[in-house]
Amino acid sequence: MSGYHGRILDLNLSSGEMKEEKPEPTMLRHYIGGSGLGARLLMDNTDGDTDPLGPGNILIFATGPLTGSRVPTSGRHAVLGKSPLTGVWGESDVGGNWGTALKKAGYDALIIRGRAPHPVYIHLDEEGARIENADHLWGQDTFATEVLLKQEKGEGIEAACIGPAGEQQVLLASIMHDGRHSRAAGRTGLGAVMGSKNLKALSAEGQRSTPLAHPGELKKNLGEKVRGIRENLVFLSDYGTTGGIISLEETGDLPIKNWLQGKWPQVEALSGEKMAETMLKKKFFCGACPIGCGREIEYRSEKFGPIMGAGPEYETVSTLGSYCLVDDLEAVAAANELCNRYGMDTISTGAAVAFAIEAFQEGLIGVEETGGLHLDWGAGEAVVEMVRQIGEKKGLGALLGRGVRAAAAEIGPRAEEMALHVKGLELPAHDPRAFNSVGLSYATSNRGACHLAGMTHALEGSIPLPQLGYPEIPDRFGTGGKGQLVARMQDLMGLFDSLKLCKFLLFAGIEVGDSLNWCNLVTGWDLDQKEFLKAGERMFNLKRMYNVGCGISRKDDLLPPRVLTHPRGTGGAAHNLPRLGEMLREYYEYRGWDEMGLPTREKLEELELEYPWEQ
Template sequence: MKGGYWRKILRINLSDGRVWEQTPDEDLYRKYIGGSGIGARFLYDLTDGNTDPLGPENPLIFMTGPFAGTPVPTSGRHQVIAKSPLTGIYGEGDAGGTWGPGLKRCGYDGIIIEGTSDKPVYVLVSEGRVRILDAGDLWGRDTYETDQKLKEIHGENIVVSSIGPSGEKLIKLSAIMHDGSDARAVGRTGLGAVMGSKKLKAVVVSGNKKVPVADPEGLRNSIKELVPTMVQKTLGMKQHGTAVGTVATERIGDFPLKNWAGSVWDKVENISGQRMTETILTGRYFCGSCVIGCGREVEIKEGPYRMKGAGPEYEALGMLGGMCLVDNLEAIAYGGELCNRYGLDVISTGGAIAFGMELYEQGIIDKKDTGGLDLEWGSAEAMIEMVHQIGKGEGLGRLLGHGVREAARRIGGRAPAFAIHTKGLEFPAHDPRAFNSIALGYATSNRGACHLQAASHMFEKTAVMPELGIPEPKERFRTDDQGEFVKVCQDLMCILDSLKVCKFTLYGGLRTTHVREWLKCVTGWDMDLEELMAAGERIFNLKRMYNVKCGISRKDDTVPERILKQPRTEGGAKDNLPPLESMLEEYYPARGWDSDGVPLRETIEKLGLEWDL
């Protein structure tokens, strides 16, 4: 390969202070691409089903892709991988911003951090130097304060990845935050708690090395061909953020309401992206190399929700808003701000609060459990208080901070019926009853319920991919042709998660032809479509093999009974129930798995993986 990678992985052991470099061969990069793929390979090799997610043997893996630090549109992303303390299986999350390119400019493709420090520390990575420094003065600070303090010490040109108080307390809904008050989050699967278990407050990067590109002129020309189309097709996101479609999402029955028990909501316009633009928006934010600019900057100048920082994205509006029936936009923005400062996944946090509200409504918990708080639907005050409690690990929030699956198990009785998750990961803000393919995607996602591991709904809205058999958007309620479709979507998402390209580019006209051309221009590799998609399939199956070692099988490939048996009674998804079992019957053969969801030996060997199940 002629560019795109340094062929250097930084290894750090916090238990003994060792720092060294690993130089993988080109075959690893070509088979697993980068980001999610290479991270999954290392996690598979370094851990197993018996690894304690909060123990020193669980590595925290930060990985970039080959496009990081180049002009490729939306390539300013990176992946973090570890065994999840929330789910007990494969865990990963990704973030935009500038940290990924910052690491790449230090001369590394990734960092693997093992062991546990005996005191709070942070890691400072610069060109040619790595230091493990005392973080005693940072411990206890929120993520915004941590970013500011580190910039006072090391200068404004650093980029910070850090945890807040929730990660320090090992709360299993904890995120890893980046870029200070711009608040780019590795939110899902509780990886902030893994970082906290290592007494690692932050990873700081500062570098100016130019990332090598095999054919710079060819890359520039290829990018110029797509960017005008991408900008035009995503203007709504630039104007109103990811929340541009909030009202439309509610109309088609996709918006989360009342812990997934609601059907329609006439107050959704109060919290829409358009309302945000009209009221509290002060600016827009672009991640590294981005041409879309969906990030929001907002300010609330007075009242109980005064704040200035990153504005709520669609998921925050869905999970702190619709899920809790809170229609106060300022309260939701403030709740999102608190999640960012504490270092909490806003998706799982909103899901946990809505779960608590339903338990309160059902009489399963009462004021003795809530500390006197009226945990009622629609109460902005209750929602905000629960964010505080979860972030601090206090009161009912201490229990909810374990996630809805574990909280329901501890409460017992009828509580598990109201815990909406797959494999321990709370649902994001998309309803599988609105898109049948989402049900299959959630059920088989390697990290638990996730709309981005397949993103099949994007190809049932406006996205197309003719070369993969999707010449036009598919019908969302169809009951056949789901197995192969979701498989292809998942394999494609593994590619994008390994290249580290934002999935919103799919709305902007991205095709695999662009991906292959950019990969050739950056690395010199001339991958055909078959080799590219085989890499995605290899990565997905490697993650599934890891989960099989953790005890995952067909019994876990499901969604809650509420989704399968209780339809929405009104709205755009009225009466639809996803036929999950029949879709799984299509999916397993398409995947080359047996009837229990275990990859067949011939499938594994065809993909060049080692059979050790």
């Protein structure tokens, strides 16, 4: 079984029972690993009635067949569960080194069910898994938790943990990896699921190598590819993910002032170049990555004291910066560090703060709700304080920590216009008005508004993908053909998430051919492009079926009114609005779904998926 160890550990925290399952070869070929394998496991173990924060929900950590190999960027894993933030499909794919450690401990995936009677952590190594007491870790932030775990288990372990936000089941809570380097399984509130299980952390270590079907051929292939990746992604390596923020502002992609503004000249103050000049200590790499887009920062701020750890990524400088009109990189970095220490998704947290600022400015909330805090646009210190309130589940922060959908419902009808989300998940920092396909991708992504499920801003922005059928960059303001484009990209990105490849590889020209080739060289399979892409389609449809079981249909495949009806007004996408209805119709047709957005029996049978309803 090349590419896998053939071991899935199923661990019940209520009873302490553990059992190992050997995945069927057909299942692996159908679902690959990571996101796809996790999809199958989540579908088989939970449903629409499962309480996301109850012991019946499961938390899955899944590696891919490439994890633990030397395939570039493959040091990744997926975390899955039913989301307490959205009530539907929950998934977050993460880099760092923990996934590699899990694989080296000898496991392909881990299923955690039940609820421990007191705080625990799980240690995994080649001898097996052990549940350990974590009373002494409970209450510690994520940086300290990693330090304490390494003191206890040795410097060789890799740690995944929650911070105080996850412990208190803040619905924006993430699962953090790699200590101060803060690689986050950020989205959909899976940190709260971990907290609901009284599971503080997982440590993993081992030396088991991933079995490779064709090691010699793979080695030969990788030498050339890695060189090409380094050469093409030199800018990302030099300046990190925020290096291109001025270009995103120029094209009208950067959301500004809670999506109300078209241009923002102050953007350079948040750029990767600025970070490099002021606070960069060194760059860092995820497992098997030749790029190194991570920024380790160290800075002493007069306003915020010492700032350290992973510097803010593009999404973070947007949500905590431009969404709030904060052009103070120190404030953004300080708020980012708080998110990392509390263990919170910086996208949803920043979006929630921007929502609160607008609600404050419009008089929907006042200083009584904010604890005396004046939430003004551009007020960096207020943003940092509001992040603290969310992390500590205090004051207005307790409400914002339930996400903008819930917060708007509580504050009142006028607030709903300010709450930008899809299916309860806050919008990330790519504007559907700048790239029409992004709007369709947000509307149809299984976890809610997600820029990574389709990654179509890459294709419409600058990267042709000839092997997927796009030798030219499509017109970003066009509507025709976008249904097919988004569906194809979602299927391919699902495969990346299952093999465990970083999507930045697209920018180096790595797409269908290379990912399929690596899959076959590692597993020994003989998948052709058709079967490979069909696996991606199968995973996407399986996740959709999970959501259908949660009540999702066409009525939920929407965009917030602000990006559908309110043009940016100025800048590189001043007048464009995505025509969602037209794109959605084409998308359903291409997917083989009915008008309500439900996969048809014929489509499910074609994909060898079960059809749950009899006529």
